[in-house]
Amino acid sequence: MRITPWMEQQQFLYNLENINTSMQNVQEQLSTGKVLNLPQDDPVAVSQDMDLAHEISEMGANLSTVSSGLSWMNATETALQGMLSQLQQIQSDLVAALNTPNQSAGGLAGYAATIRQLIQGVYQIADQKLGDRYLFGGQAWNVAPSSYIEGSATMPSGADQNVAYQIAPGVSIDVTVTAYSIFESTPTGAVNLQTTLSNIVNHLESGDVTSLQGDLNDLNLNLTNVIDANADLGARIQRMTAAQNQMQQYQTNLTNLKGGIEGADMAQVMTQFSTDQVIYEAALQMGAQILLPSLVNYLPA
Amino acid sequence: MSLDFSVNNNASAASILSNLQYVNNEINTSYQQLSTGNRINSAADDPAGYAISQQMISQVNALNQAIQNAQNGISMLQTASGAMNQITSILQTMNTLAVEAANGTQNSTDLQNLNQEFVALQNQINNIANQTKFNTMTLLDGTFATSGVVFQINTDSTTLSQLTVTIAAVSIGALFSASALSGGYLQITSQTLAQQAISLVQAAITSLSAYQAQVGAVEDQLNYTVSNLQNTADNLQNAESTITNTDMAQAYTQFSQQQVLQQVGLAMLAQADQQPDAILKLLQ
Numbered sequence: 001m002r003i004t005p006w007m008e009q010q011q012f013l014y015n016l017e018n019i020n021t022s023m024q025n026v027q028e029q030l031s032t033g034k035v036l037n038l039p040q041d042d043p044v045a046v047s048q049d050m051d052l053a054h055e056i057s058e059m060g061a062n063l064s065t066v067s068s069g070l071s072w073m074n075a076t077e078t079a080l081q082g083m084l085s086q087l088q089q090i091q092s093d094l095v096a097a098l099n100t101p102n103q104s105a106g107g108l109a110g111y112a113a114t115i116r117q118l119i120q121g122v123y124q125i126a127d128q129k130l131g132d133r134y135l136f137g138g139q140a141w142n143v144a145p146s147s148y149i150e151g152s153a154t155m156p157s158g159a160d161q162n163v164a165y166q167i168a169p170g171v172s173i174d175v176t177v178t179a180y181s182i183f184e185s186t187p188t189g190a191v192n193l194q195t196t197l198s199n200i201v202n203h204l205e206s207g208d209v210t211s212l213q214g215d216l217n218d219l220n221l222n223l224t225n226v227i228d229a230n231a232d233l234g235a236r237i238q239r240m241t242a243a244q245n246q247m248q249q250y251q252t253n254l255t256n257l258k259g260g261i262e263g264a265d266m267a268q269v270m271t272q273f274s275t276d277q278v279i280y281e282a283a284l285q286m287g288a289q290i291l292l293p294s295l296v297n298y299l300p301a
Numbered sequence: 302m303s304l305d306f307s308v309n310n311n312a313s314a315a316s317i318l319s320n321l322q323y324v325n326n327e328i329n330t331s332y333q334q335l336s337t338g339n340r341i342n343s344a345a346d347d348p349a350g351y352a353i354s355q356q357m358i359s360q361v362n363a364l365n366q367a368i369q370n371a372q373n374g375i376s377m378l379q380t381a382s383g384a385m386n387q388i389t390s391i392l393q394t395m396n397t398l399a400v401e402a403a404n405g406t407q408n409s410t411d412l413q414n415l416n417q418e419f420v421a422l423q424n425q426i427n428n429i430a431n432q433t434k435f436n437t438m439t440l441l442d443g444t445f446a447t448s449g450v451v452f453q454i455n456t457d458s459t460t461l462s463q464l465t466v467t468i469a470a471v472s473i474g475a476l477f478s479a480s481a482l483s484g485g486y487l488q489i490t491s492q493t494l495a496q497q498a499i500s501l502v503q504a505a506i507t508s509l510s511a512y513q514a515q516v517g518a519v520e521d522q523l524n525y526t527v528s529n530l531q532n533t534a535d536n537l538q539n540a541e542s543t544i545t546n547t548d549m550a551q552a553y554t555q556f557s558q559q560q561v562l563q564q565v566g567l568a569m570l571a572q573a574d575q576q577p578d579a580i581l582k583l584l585q
Contacts, residue, residue, distance in 0.1 A: 033308040077343050088359050091456075092366045098453035098463075099370035100445075101377040104437040209451075213458035220457060223359055231352035234344025241345070245323070252319045259310025267306040270583040 005291070012287050019280045026273045029264040036262045045261055052258040059251045062167055066244045069165040069175045073237045075130045076177055080230040083125045083182075087223055090118050090200070094216050097204060105207075112204035119197045123150050126179045138178035139163055145179030149194055155180070167243055175240075177233050182226055190221040306580050314573035321566040324559055331556040334547045341545045350544050357541040363456035364534040371527045374452040374464070377435045378520040381468055384433040384441055385513045388471055389506060391422050391429075395487075396502045398422075402495035416490045419498075423473045423486045430472035443470030454526050464526070466519040469512045476505040 028037055039046045096102055097111040123146040126136050133141040139158030148155040160181070162174040183194040190196065196218040203211045333342055344351040401407070402415045430441045438444065445468040455462030469475070477487055481501055489495040 074343075074345070077345060081343065084355060088362050091359060092362045095363045095366040095453055095456060096370060098451070098458070099373060100450040100452065101373040101436060101438075102370070107436060213463075216458040220359075224356065227352050227355040227359075230344045230355075231348040234346070234348035234351055237343075237345035238348065248322070249319060252315050255310060256312040256315055259307055259312055263307030263309045265306050266308055266577075266580040267583065270580070274583075 009291060012283070012291060016280075016283050016287070019276060019283060023273070023276045023280060026269055026276060029269045030266070030273060033264055033266065034262050035264045049258060049262050052254055052261070056251060056254050056258065059247055059254065063244065063247050063251065065165050066167050066240060066247065069167065069173065070237065070240050070244065072130060072135075072175045073233060073240065075128075076135050076175075077230065077233055077237065079125050079128045079135055080177065080226070080233065083122055084223075084226055084230065086118050086121045086125070087219070087226060090115050090122075090197075091216075091219055091223060093118070094200060094212065094219060098209065098212055098216060103207075103209065108204055108207055112201060115204065116201050119201065122197070126183070136177060136179035136182070138176055138180060145183075149179050149183045160184075167240070168247075173236055173240055173243075175236070177229050182229060185225065187221040187225045190218040193222040193225070196222055306577075308577045308580065311573060311577060313576065314570060317566060317570045317573050321563065321570060324562045324566055328556070328559045328563060331552060331559060334552050335549070335556060338547055338549070339545050340547045340552075354541050354545045357537050357544075360456055361534050361537050361541065364530055364537065367454050367456060367462075368527055368530045368534065370452060371454050371523045371530065374450070374454075375520055375523045375527070377440070377450065378466070378516050378523070380433065380435045381440045382513055382516045382520065384429050385471060385509060385516070388426050388429055389509050389513070391426055392502055392506045392509065395419060395422050396499065396506070399489055399495050399498040399502055402489040403492055403499060405492060407492075412490055412492075412495075416488055419489050420486045426476075427472050430470065430475075440468055441471045443472075443475065444468075446470050452523065454523070454530065464519065464522065466516065468516060469508075471509060471512065476508070477501055 029035055036042060036046050036049055093111050093115050097108060102111075126145045126149065128135045134143070134145055136145045137143060137159060139161040140156035141163070143153075143156045143159065145159070147153040148159065160178055162178060163176045164172040164174050166172045184192050186192045191199070196215060199211070200215045200219070203209075203215060334340055341347050341351050341354060398415050398419050402412055402419075407415065431439065433439065433441045445466075447467065449465040449467040452464040452466075453462065454464055473482070473486060481487060481497070487498050487501060489498050
């Protein structure tokens, strides 16, 4: 086959362009740090990568739901503990008031005044807010619970329903404890807490000692009820915390997986780059040295 | 998964960070457990243990109040029995006077004088009966003769948690039958009356002794109640402590271990964060 200078030039240009393309590719990977820059780089990997990105962002949204649920539950838990210690104080005072040596007129009035204040404290805690929402309002979060528990207002719809947060598709956890379940639910063998509290004050003020004995029984049963409500809430907090840990780990794993798919192995890419650079320089040198001489060089001047 | 030299995602740093966050949470828990001395600081720490310990706290609080109640009861009964002692000794003096008056050697002036003292002593008995008060409540005038004093000596409202004692009225009107009295008092203005008075006063001393025995018996029972309640309260308090308290030695050992992990984690994270930089050396 006869090789003409033109053919040599064409072949040289073709090779130079190939090296340029390869260098352009490597340079793109170097400057973005990614192997997947366009869908055509690797269609299957790009589709996997997009799936992972979708999953990671969904997990992020779930995590933010979980953390807002946890802050709500922790606030509720603290409030319930406060309520509980007030109720325990009422119980002690009631046991004292049942003792005849303490039952002088002044003594009973003193216990009535003390317990009335403690009850006010209990209802004040029931009206505690987080942001602009009532902690114990259930789904009727904008109505003060004491207005329909202690006061005579009609109970708004949803006040007896817990608010549930969806922390994963199809998985919901109740994050509230309703004032309704604390004050209006009736334990077996007793009247509800709201009635019990108002009975105690009434009976102390009227000096009705016999009825006070029944009130102590009611209060003990309701106290158990409140303790159980708080323990139940604590168990839900544990579940939520476990979900949070697990989801955080999962998110880290997903991010690592995504990084593994789309990230460029920089050591490899840089080695490639150096190699390409040498080839490119060699090609240019070759072009300059070998392609220059032609017949014209040998024509007499 | 093999880890490449990637610059967009630092997988080793991400794992270290995740571990570090976990250790940090643990340290936070340890801080709380060590600084409060309690293993259970909220219901979320151990819901079942929390429920048990809260029930125990309620019971201990109420038991402590019951102890106070029983002690108040003892004071009340001591007040009552002290007053009854006084009345008994007055009755004994009255007995002496009646015996003296029943002797035929007294003339009418003597009898008048003896009677004057006899009546004055009865007046004093009435005084004691109506003025002996505990926390503004009159004890010996019959207020508690039928319904009795109720001591709340436990945490619930069953009859076992309550101790009832009746305190009889001890005024002259209650100690002696109305037919024996004239002008509200027993008189020894004659030898016959004095002879009757001897047996009446002795009968009154006997019934007063019975009342005192009744009050004393309950007082004794209350003393045992107090020590039993104290025992129960102490035991419950201890039980509650074992549930909620931190095992300090164990917690501190864990805390030290977590501290080491945290420091190592931080050092490793600093190293891992520099890993992507290393690749840049290839460009030089």
